[in-house]
Amino acid sequence: MTNRRDFLKKAGVAGAAVSASALAAPAVHAQSKIKWRMQTYAGAALAEHVIKPAIDAFNKAANGEMEIELFFADQLVPTGELFQAMQKGTIDAVQSDDDSMASPTEVTVFGGYFPFGSRYSLDVPVLFNQYGLKEIWDAEYSKVGVKHISAGAWDPCHFATKTPINSLEDLKGKKVFTFPTAGRFLKQFGVIPVTLPWEDIEVAVQTGELDGVAWSGITEDYTVGWANVTDYFLTNNISGAWAGSFFANMDKWNALPDHLKTMLQLAMDSSHYYRQWWYWGGEAKLRVEGTKMKLTTIPDDEWAQVEKAAVKFWDEIAAESPTKKKVVDIFRKYNSDMEKAGRPYRYS
Numbered sequence: 490m491t492n493r494r495d496f497l498k499k500a501g502v503a504g505a506a507v508s509a510s511a512l513a514a515p516a517v518h519a520q521s522k523i524k525w526r527m528q529t530y531a532g533a534a535l536a537e538h539v540i541k542p543a544i545d546a547f548n549k550a551a552n553g554e555m556e557i558e559l560f561f562a563d564q565l566v567p568t569g570e571l572f573q574a575m576q577k578g579t580i581d582a583v584q585s586d587d588d589s590m591a592s593p594t595e596v597t598v599f600g601g602y603f604p605f606g607s608r609y610s611l612d613v614p615v616l617f618n619q620y621g622l623k624e625i626w627d628a629e630y631s632k633v634g635v636k637h638i639s640a641g642a643w644d645p646c647h648f649a650t651k652t653p654i655n656s657l658e659d660l661k662g663k664k665v666f667t668f669p670t671a672g673r674f675l676k677q678f679g680v681i682p683v684t685l686p687w688e689d690i691e692v693a694v695q696t697g698e699l700d701g702v703a704w705s706g707i708t709e710d711y712t713v714g715w716a717n718v719t720d721y722f723l724t725n726n727i728s729g730a731w732a733g734s735f736f737a738n739m740d741k742w743n744a745l746p747d748h749l750k751t752m753l754q755l756a757m758d759s760s761h762y763y764r765q766w767w768y769w770g771g772e773a774k775l776r777v778e779g780t781k782m783k784l785t786t787i788p789d790d791e792w793a794q795v796e797k798a799a800v801k802f803w804d805e806i807a808a809e810s811p812t813k814k815k816v817v818d819i820f821r822k823y824n825s826d827m828e829k830a831g832r833p834y835r836y837s
Contacts, residue, residue: 522553522554522555522556523554523555523556523745523749524555524556524557524558525555525556525557525558525581525582525737525741526557526558526560526565526580526581526582527544527557527558527559527560527580527581527582527583527584528559528560528561528562528564528565528566528571528574528580528583528584529559529560529561529562529583529584529585530562530568530571530584530585530586530589530590530687530733531561531562531584531687532561532562532687532688532713533561534712534713534714535709535712535713536559536561536562538712538763538764538767539584539643539760539763539764540559540584540760541559542759542760542763543756543757543759543760543763544557544559544756546756546759547752547753547756550752550756551749551752554749555745555749557581557582560580562686562687562688563686563687563688565579565580566579566580567686568585568589568590568686568687569589569590569591569684570590570591571583571585571589571590571591572590572591572592572593572635572736573591575635575736575737575738576633576634576635576738578738578740578741580738581737581738581741582638582735582736582737582738582741583735583736583737584733584734584735584736585600585733585734585736586600586601586668586731586732586733586734587599587600587601587734588600588601588602588668588669588670589601589668589669591669592630592633592635593633594629594630594632594633595629595810595812595813595816596625596626596629596812596813596816598670598806598813599670599732599816600670600732600733600734601668601669601670601671601731601732601733602646602667602668602670602671602727602728602731602732603670603728603732603820604670604671604674604727604728604799604802604803605727605728605729605796605799606728606732606820607642607728607729607730607732608729608824608827608835609729609730610642610643610644610645610729610730610764610765610768610769611642611765612642612729612730612823612827613640613641613642613730613732614640614641614642614761615823616819616820616823617639617640620819620822620823621819622640622816622819623637623640625812625815625816626640626734629812630736631739634738634739634740635736635737635738635739636736636737636738636739636742636743637734637736638734638735638736638737638742638753638754638757639734639735639754639757639758639761640732640733640734641732641733641734641757641760641761641764641765642730642731642732642733642761642764642765642768643705643730643731643732643733643764643768644705644706644708644709644730644731644768644771644772645706645726645728645729645730645731645772646667646668646671646703646704646705646706646726646727646728646731647703647705647706647707647722647723647724647725647726648660648663648665648701648702648703648721648722648723648725649701649702649703649705649707649710649715649716649719649721649722649723649782650663650665650700650701650702650719650720650721650723651694651700651701651718651719651720651721652700652720652721653720653721653783653785654721654723654785654787655785655786655787656787656788656791657678657787657791657792657794657795660675660678660679660680661678661679661680662679662681662700663679663680663681663700663701664681664683664698664699664700664701665680665681665682665683665699665700665701665702665703666682666683666684666685666690666693666699666701666702666703666704667680667682667683667702667703667704668704669682669684671703671727671728674727674798674799674802675703675727677798678795678798680703683698683699685698685699690702690704690715691713691714691715691717691718694715694718694719695718701719702715702719703727705731706726706768706771706772707722707771707772707775707776707779707782708767708768708771708772708775710722710775710782711771711775711779711781716779716781716782717781719782720782720783721782721783721784721785722776722782722783722784722785723784723785723786723787724776724784724785724786725786725787725792725795727795727799735757735760803817803820803821804817
C-alpha cells in the first residue's frame with residue numbers, strides 16, 4: 490500500500506508539471522502552404538501533355554505543403570515577357586525555351602530551335618547532361634537571378650502550310666509563325682517570320698495573315714488544331730528537337746526546403762520523359778495514319794543547301810561572344826561524335 494501511495498503521489502506531481510508546461514507553452518501554428526504561380530509557353534490543349542500531368546502529380550505528392558498554380562500561354566503575361574516577370578517575382582516559375590521568353594543571356598539563341606543543332610530528341614538531354622550545356626546554362630541564369638531547373642526535348646521543327654512546299658523556291662514569301670532564331674535563319678530563304686500571340690495562330694492562318702507555321706512537329710499540329718487549317722506538312726525539318734527548360738525565380742527557389750526542391754526536379758524529369766515518347770510516337774503515327782495534311786518533301790540534294798547554310802549560321806553565332814563560341818563548339822563536338830558513332834546515332 491505504501492509503495493502504491495508513493496507511486497500515485499509521484500504520478501500526480503509529474504502530471505501536474507506536464508499540464509503546467511503545456512499551459513505555459515506558446516501555441517504552435519501549422520506552417521502555411523507554399524504557393525507558386527507557373528506559366529507555360531503552351532496553350533491549354535498542348536499544356537495537357539507537355540506540363541499539366543507533371544504539375545498535377547507534384548501538387549498531389551506535395552501533400553499540402555506546396556501548390557503550383559499553372560497558367561497557359563499569355564494568360565498572365567505575354568510569352569515574350571515571361572523572363573522579366575519571373576525575374577521580378579511576378580511569376581514564380583516558367584516553362585519555355587530561352588528564345589521565346591527573350592531571356593537576356595548569352596545562351597538565349599540556342600533555346601527553341603537552333604538550326605540543325607540536334608537530329609533526334611535524345612540529343613538534347615545528352616548535350617545538357619553529358620556534354621556540358623547544363624553547367625553553362627546554370628552559370629548564365631545564376632547571373633540574372635533565375636534558377637535553371639532542367640532542360641529537355643520537345644518535337645522537331647517542320648513547316649505546316651496552306652500551300653504545298655516541294656522546293657526551296659516555294660518558301661519564298663511565306664508568312665510564317667516561328668521562333669526568333671529560327672526566323673532569323675529562315676529569312677535567307679525568303680521566309681517572312683511573323684510574331685503573334687500563340688492563341689491567335691489558328692485564326693491568323695484562316696484569315697491569310699499567316700501562310701503557315703514552323704513551330705512544331707505534326708503531333709502539335711494535330712493537338713492544338715493547326716492541322717485543321719493547314720493542308721500540307723513538310724517532312725524536312727530545320728532541327729530534330731525543340732530545346733526547352735523549366736526555370737524559377739532564384740529567391741523563391743532558394744526558399745524551398747530541400748525535399749520540395751527534389752520533388753520539383755523529379756516532377757520536371759517526369760515531364761521530360763513523357764514528352765520523349767509522346768512526341769516520338771506521335772510524329773511517326775500521324776505521318777502514317779493522319780488524314781488532315783498531305784506530306785511533301787524537298788529533295789535531299791536541294792535541302793543540303795539549307796544544311797550548308799546552317800554551318801555558316803553557326804559560325805556567325807560563335808563569333809558573337811566567347812560563351813556562344815563555347816556552346817557552338819559543344820554542338821560541333823557532339824555532332825561529330827554522333828557521325829563517328831554511326832548507326833543508329835547518325836545515318837550518313
